[in-house]
Amino acid sequence: MLSPRAQKIKPSPTLAIDSRAKAMKASGIDVINFGVGEPDFDTPDNIKEAACRAIREGFTKYTPVGGIDPLKDAIINKFHADNRIPYKREEVMVSCGAKHSLYNIAQALYGPGDEVLIPSPYWVSYPDQVLLNDAKPVFVQTLEKDSFVVKPEALEAAITGRTKALILNSPSNPTGMLYDRKTLEKIAELAVRHNFYVISDEIYEKLVYGDAVHISIASLNAEVKARTIVVNGLSKSHAMTGWRLGYAAGPADVIKAMTNIQSQSTSNPTSVTQKAAVEALNGSQDFIAVMRSEFDRRRTFIVKELNTIPGMHCMIPNGAFYAFPNTANIYGSRFHEKTIASSTDLALFLLEEARVALVPGDAFGDDNYLRISYAASLEDIRKGMERIRQAVQKLVPVK
Numbered sequence: 083m084l085s086p087r088a089q090k091i092k093p094s095p096t097l098a099i100d101s102r103a104k105a106m107k108a109s110g111i112d113v114i115n116f117g118v119g120e121p122d123f124d125t126p127d128n129i130k131e132a133a134c135r136a137i138r139e140g141f142t143k144y145t146p147v148g149g150i151d152p153l154k155d156a157i158i159n160k161f162h163a164d165n166r167i168p169y170k171r172e173e174v175m176v177s178c179g180a181k182h183s184l185y186n187i188a189q190a191l192y193g194p195g196d197e198v199l200i201p202s203p204y205w206v207s208y209p210d211q212v213l214l215n216d217a218k219p220v221f222v223q224t225l226e227k228d229s230f231v232v233k234p235e236a237l238e239a240a241i242t243g244r245t246k247a248l249i250l251n252s253p254s255n256p257t258g259m260l261y262d263r264k265t266l267e268k269i270a271e272l273a274v275r276h277n278f279y280v281i282s283d284e285i286y287e288k289l290v291y292g293d294a295v296h297i298s299i300a301s302l303n304a305e306v307k308a309r310t311i312v313v314n315g316l317s318k319s320h321a322m323t324g325w326r327l328g329y330a331a332g333p334a335d336v337i338k339a340m341t342n343i344q345s346q347s348t349s350n351p352t353s354v355t356q357k358a359a360v361e362a363l364n365g366s367q368d369f370i371a372v373m374r375s376e377f378d379r380r381r382t383f384i385v386k387e388l389n390t391i392p393g394m395h396c397m398i399p400n401g402a403f404y405a406f407p408n409t410a411n412i413y414g415s416r417f418h419e420k421t422i423a424s425s426t427d428l429a430l431f432l433l434e435e436a437r438v439a440l441v442p443g444d445a446f447g448d449d450n451y452l453r454i455s456y457a458a459s460l461e462d463i464r465k466g467m468e469r470i471r472q473a474v475q476k477l478v479p480v481k
C-alpha cells in the first residue's frame with residue numbers, strides 16, 4: 083500500500099506529453115514537438131570545457147552540501163550585478179535544479195494547515211510540491227485582460243491567518259508574462275503586512291523581450307527581502323537542463339533548514355556541474371544574447387501565425403519561450419463523431435491529426451488555453467503552424 087502522500091501526486095503533465103511525443107517520434111512518426119520546456123540550444127563550449135577540466139583534474143568527490151564557495155560567490159556576484167540584491171554566503175545554496183530548490187523550500191516551510199497562494203495559470207510543479215508537504219494550494223485566478231498578472235486586491239482577498247507563502251513566477255511559464263514594478267510593490271506590501279514568505283521563481287529572468295524589464299521582488303526593500311526566497315538556475319539561461327543546477331537565496335535560517343534537508347536527500351549537486359556553473363556565471367554571457375534574439379524572432383512569428391488560425395487568439399508574451407493562445411472558441415466543435423470539449427481534447431486531436439505536440443492549458447490550471455513552446459527551429463514552427471491550421475480547418479464548428 084502506497085503512502086497517502088504518494089497517492090495525492092500525479093506525474094508532471096508536461097513531461098508526460100513530451101515522452102508521448104518522443105515515443106511517437108521513435109516509432110517513425112514525424113512529430114513536431116512544441117511540448118518541451120527546454121531551450122533547443124546546446125550548452126556553450128566554455129561551460130562544457132570547464133566540466134571536462136574538472137573531470138580531468140579529479141574534481142569528482144563530495145562537496146559541501148549547499149555548494150562550493152566559488153560557486154556561491156559567483157551567485158552572490160550575479161545577484162549584485164543583475165538584481166542589486168546583497169547576499170552573504172550563508173544566504174545562498176545550490177541544488178540539483180531550480181525544481182529541487184523549490185522542493186527544499188516546500189519541505190523547509192510548508193506543513194499541515196498551511197496555505198500557499200499560487201496565481202493561476204501556474205507552473206505545474208507548484209501545487210504538487212505544496213500537496214507533498216501536507217499544505218493546501220490556494221489558487222488566485224489571473225486574467226488575460228490583465229496580462230495574467232495577479233491583481234493585488236484578488237491576492238489580498240485570498241489571504242487568511244494560515245497563509246504561509248506566495249509563489250510568484252515572473253517571467254511566467256506558461257503565460258510568458260512579466261510582473262511590473264507597481265504590482266510587485268503592492269504584493270511586497272501585502273507580504274510584509276500579513277507576514278508571509280514570497281517564493282520568487284526567476285528562472286526565465288534572462289529571457290525577456292522588447293521593452294520588458296525583469297524586476298526581482300527581493301530588490302524592492304529590506305522588509306520584503308527578509309521574507310523572500312529567490313529561486314533561479316542555469317537550465318533556461320545557459321541551456322543546461324540536463325546538468326541539474328539551480329540555486330536559492332534568502333534568509334539564513336531558511337537556507338540553513340533547506341541545506342539540512344538536502345543533506346538528508348541528495349547531498350551536494352554534482353561536483354562537475356558545479357565547476358561548469360562557476361564558468362557559466364563568471365564567463366562570457368554573449369551566448370544569452372544570441373539565444374534571446376533567436377527566441378525573439380520566433381516569438382513574433384509564432385504569435386502572428388496563431389492569430390490567423392480560426393478560433394484562436396494569442397497575446398504577445400514578453401518573456402520565457404511559450405505562446406499561450408486562447409482556444410476556448412474552438413471548444414464544442416466536432417471531428418467526425420467526437421466533440422472537442424477541452425484543452426486536453428484539443429491537444430490530443432492536434433497530436434493525432436497534425437502530429438504536433440503541445441501542452442493543454444488544463445495542466446496549468448486554465449482550460450481555455452494551450453501552451454506552445456517555441457524552443458524549436460523557425461522551420462519547425464512554420465511547418466507546425468501550417469499543420470495546426472489544416473487540422474483546425476477539419477473541425478466542424480459549433481452551431
Ligand SMILES: *Cc1c(COP(=O)(O)O)cnc(C)c1O
Pocket residue numbers: 119178179180181182205251254255283285315316317318323326327328
Ligand atoms: C524549467 C522551470 C523550472 C525548473 O528548472 P530546473 O532548474 O531545470 O529544475 C522551474 N520553474 C519554472 C517556471 C520552469 O519553467
